[in-house]
Amino acid sequence: MKDRRSRKYKQGGQRSGRAGQDSRKKQGAAVEGIGVRQAGQGTGSRSASKKVLTAPVQKNDQVELEIIGLTHDGEGVGRVEGFTLFVQGALPGETVRAHVLKVKKQYGYAKMIERLQNSPNRVDIEHPAHYYGGCQLQHLAYGEQLRWKRQHVVDVLERIGKFEVAQEDEGASEGLTLEEHDSFAGDHTSSSSDSEAAEKPEAELDGKHSIAEGTVISTQDSSRGVSIHDEADNTDEDKCEKSGYAIKVHPTIGMDNPWRYRNKSQMPIGADDKTGELIGGYYVKASHRIIDTDVSLIQHEMHDEAMRVVKQVVRKYGIIPYDEESHHGLLRHVIMRVGFRTKELMVVLVTNGDKLPYQTEIVNELVQALPNLKSICQNVNTKRTNVIMGDKTRVLWGEEYITDYIGDIEFKISARSFYQVNPVQTEVLYDKAVEYAGLTGEETVIDAYCGIGTISLFLAKKAKRVYGVEIVEEAIQDARRNAELNGIEHVEFAVGAAEVVIPQWKEQGIEADVIVVDPPRKGCDPALLDTMLAMRPERIVYVSCNPSTLARDLRILADGGYAVKEVQPVDMFPHTSHVECCVSLVRK
Ligand SMILES: C[S@@+](CC[C@H](N)C(=O)[O-])C[C@H]1O[C@@H](n2cnc3c(N)ncnc32)[C@H](O)[C@@H]1O
Numbered sequence: 001m002k003d004r005r006s007r008k009y010k011q012g013g014q015r016s017g018r019a020g021q022d023s024r025k026k027q028g029a030a031v032e033g034i035g036v037r038q039a040g041q042g043t044g045s046r047s048a049s050k051k052v053l054t055a056p057v058q059k060n061d062q063v064e065l066e067i068i069g070l071t072h073d074g075e076g077v078g079r080v081e082g083f084t085l086f087v088q089g090a091l092p093g094e095t096v097r098a099h100v101l102k103v104k105k106q107y108g109y110a111k112m113i114e115r116l117q118n119s120p121n122r123v124d125i126e127h128p129a130h131y132y133g134g135c136q137l138q139h140l141a142y143g144e145q146l147r148w149k150r151q152h153v154v155d156v157l158e159r160i161g162k163f164e165v166a167q168e169d170e171g172a173s174e175g176l177t178l179e180e181h182d183s184f185a186g187d188h189t190s191s192s193s194d195s196e197a198a199e200k201p202e203a204e205l206d207g208k209h210s211i212a213e214g215t216v217i218s219t220q221d222s223s224r225g226v227s228i229h230d231e232a233d234n235t236d237e238d239k240c241e242k243s244g245y246a247i248k249v250h251p252t253i254g255m256d257n258p259w260r261y262r263n264k265s266q267m268p269i270g271a272d273d274k275t276g277e278l279i280g281g282y283y284v285k286a287s288h289r290i291i292d293t294d295v296s297l298i299q300h301e302m303h304d305e306a307m308r309v310v311k312q313v314v315r316k317y318g319i320i321p322y323d324e325e326s327h328h329g330l331l332r333h334v335i336m337r338v339g340f341r342t343k344e345l346m347v348v349l350v351t352n353g354d355k356l357p358y359q360t361e362i363v364n365e366l367v368q369a370l371p372n373l374k375s376i377c378q379n380v381n382t383k384r385t386n387v388i389m390g391d392k393t394r395v396l397w398g399e400e401y402i403t404d405y406i407g408d409i410e411f412k413i414s415a416r417s418f419y420q421v422n423p424v425q426t427e428v429l430y431d432k433a434v435e436y437a438g439l440t441g442e443e444t445v446i447d448a449y450c451g452i453g454t455i456s457l458f459l460a461k462k463a464k465r466v467y468g469v470e471i472v473e474e475a476i477q478d479a480r481r482n483a484e485l486n487g488i489e490h491v492e493f494a495v496g497a498a499e500v501v502i503p504q505w506k507e508q509g510i511e512a513d514v515i516v517v518d519p520p521r522k523g524c525d526p527a528l529l530d531t532m533l534a535m536r537p538e539r540i541v542y543v544s545c546n547p548s549t550l551a552r553d554l555r556i557l558a559d560g561g562y563a564v565k566e567v568q569p570v571d572m573f574p575h576t577s578h579v580e581c582c583v584s585l586v587r588k
Pocket residue numbers: 418419420448449450451452453454455469470471472475496497498499518519520525545
């Protein structure tokens with residue numbers, strides 16, 4: 001029998017043209033041309049439509065391959081006889097030996113066993129939690145992360161949005177040169193996990209869901225590698241004419257210190273497989289196995305201590321960890337929030353049931369051990385779901401919120417309200433949003449998806465009137481309280497879906513000079529985009545945490561009469577594959 005193991009492969013060389021010059025037709029043809037071997041090929045006995053397609057690798061094969069790109073999830077991409085394999089932890093320019101884990105029709109997954117050739121952009125990571133949680137890019141030098149994020153934005157604008165993008169500026173990202181970023185990042189040999197993924201329902205962001213069944217893989221190589229089409233890549237080529245101008249995509253604005261930047265951690269709780277003891281920390285990538293740890297180098301230091309204390313106290317009182325499979329047990333997650341400026345700490349215990357045994361004792365011990373505690377809450381989530389929080393929250397001790405500042409504006413933040421997790425970069429992002437809004441003091445502004453009114457209050461400093469709309473009721477309560485707290489009277493907030501409330505405002509005769517949108521990952525609702533086009537504001541500012549849905553929505557706005565002027569990527573989530581963008585659109 002033929003030994004299929006330890007076969008050595010080189011890159012298939014199936015590159016198509018430069019990013020942006022592709023077309024759906026070309027991609028389709030290219031996909032057919034790579035990654036599959038046709039059984040019975042050359043026999044002439046089958047019609048083309050009946051050909052059986054077989055991958056050139058099989059599960060459990062060991063292969064050597066060159067890595068030629070990164071997916072939007074930060075996984076290395078290589079080819080074996082033209083067949084695409086995703087290899088977690090591998091970087092472009094590396095040659096690796098890998099064990100094939102899974103083979104699908106057009107692509108497969110492999111686990112890196114050994115690096116035969118290292119990328120010069122690789123940095124050492126010593127912390128064992130490196131491979132867990134959402135820090136997919138920690139092994140890539142920080143300056144390269146910033147370049148990769150910009151290139152990812154460029155790729156989706158070209159591929160999904162069908163936009164022309166201007167050549168990259170020469171030089172470095174704002175504030176710090178890329179070389180300085182790299183040398184800083186290189187000094188950090190230990191690391192951790194957790195990412196923006198913790199902000200979202202896991203089904204949406206968990207690595208194991210990130211490359212959907214049936215995902216099309218394009219052979220289009222940009223300067224950074226290979227593109228994967230995702231759910232937003234549904235643009236009809238025929239409708240997508242070129243814009244007639246080139247969008248400027250600026251270098252990603254990075255952090256001077258890209259560590260310890262998170263103000264919020266959400267740590268899953270479970271039982272140790274062997275001892276049954278309560279553990280908590282991070283999920284191993286693409287699984288629900290928990291690594292027991294208190295430390296993450298991207299979260300605020302106070303969270304490490306809080307997590308250590310919470311686990312110690314709940315273990316002492318015999319609180320039973322939640323078991324996902326049986327849906328039994330009580331404690332599901334520990335959520336911690338800290339005000340970077342105020343150092344106020346909130347701990348939320350997410351439980352599978354209303355009753356918390358030994359509540360008084362647990363609360364007293366936490367208060368004794370954690371001097372900065374301002375709030376202890378219990379959130380009840382009894383559903384079988386990956387969504388972390390349930391609908392019911394009660395305060396066990398202290399206030400129902402903590403306080404923090406962005407710039408000179410004070411915010412009260414309650415347990416369930418959305419609040420940006422990286423306060424340093426949030427200020428950078430919001431300043432950019434205000435700049436793109438181009439306010440003179442005379443404008444009426446709508447802030448759609450306003451959360452606790454953070455952007456609204458920034459905008460209000462320079463606008464005549466601001467209307468904010470948000471779907472979570474507690475967030476709007478926070479927003480109103482925040483406006484009052486800061487003595488800002490010319491803002492008005494409404495609870496509801498932006499796609500329902502804004503059309504009502506239009507009916508009532510409210511006219512906006514500027515509309516700012518900051519939607520969740522799925523992007524803007526089509527009804528909202530229609531309303532925005534009907535309202536015809538002079539400027540639109542689009543803040544987005546998902547470049548794919550951003551590109552899709554920008555195409556609709558561009559076709560509806562807006563020029564997409566500038567895109568500013570901001571690194572809100574260093575060491576993860578996530579990138580935030582602020583976009584300036586102007587009515588043509
Ligand atoms: C990315 S966050 C932005 C929040 C805020 N702009 C900020 O910077 O803190 C998106 C917000 O949209 C809210 N949201 C989700 N779907 C919505 C909808 N259909 N209408 C209004 N708000 C929605 C979420 O609750 C969340 O607060």
